[in-house]
Amino acid sequence: xxxxxxxxxxxxxxxxxxxxxxxxxxxxxxxxxxxxxxxxxxxxxxxxxxxxxxxxxxxxxxxxxxxxxxxxxxxxxxxxxxxxxxxxxxxxxxxxx
Numbered sequence: 001x002x003x004x005x006x007x008x009x010x011x012x013x014x015x016x017x018x019x020x021x022x023x024x025x026x027x028x029x030x031x032x033x034x035x036x037x038x039x040x041x042x043x044x045x046x047x048x049x050x051x052x053x054x055x056x057x058x059x060x061x062x063x064x065x066x067x068x069x070x071x072x073x074x075x076x077x078x079x080x081x082x083x084x085x086x087x088x089x090x091x092x093x094x095x096x097x
Contacts, residue, residue, distance in 0.1 A: 006060045009089045015077050017055030018065055022048060024073035031065035031074060039065070 006014050017039065018031070027049045032040040041053030052058075060082070066074035 007086055007090065008093070009086050011056045011060075013089055014060055014082065014086060016060045016082055017052055017058040017076075019075045019077075020050075020052065021073045021075065024071045025069075026071050026073075028070070030068040030070075034068045035065045 004011055029042070029050065032042060032050050037054075037057040037059060039052060039054050039058045040050050042050045061079060063076055066076065
């Protein structure tokens with residue numbers, strides 16, 4: 001599992017995890033097999049073969065599972081927006097000290 005905070009911000013406040021476009025996904029499961037952080041969970045009996053079960057386990061700014069996807073079915077939030085959000089949370093926390 002990943003750290004409980006990122007740059008001093010609680011991990012659950014940082015929106016960073018893979019988004020799966022199942023209309024593009026061919027269910028090769030390369031991303032699931034690649035990720036060592038248990039972000040994904042396989043659902044053998046479901047039409048949707050896997051889900052992002054533990055988004056807060058995803059390492060912030062890692063995109064490695066997306067690079068394993070030959071179908072480009074995996075995307076992530078905008079890095080600049082995420083960075084700005086983190087800075088905003090940190091600034092607010094400093095002001096409230």
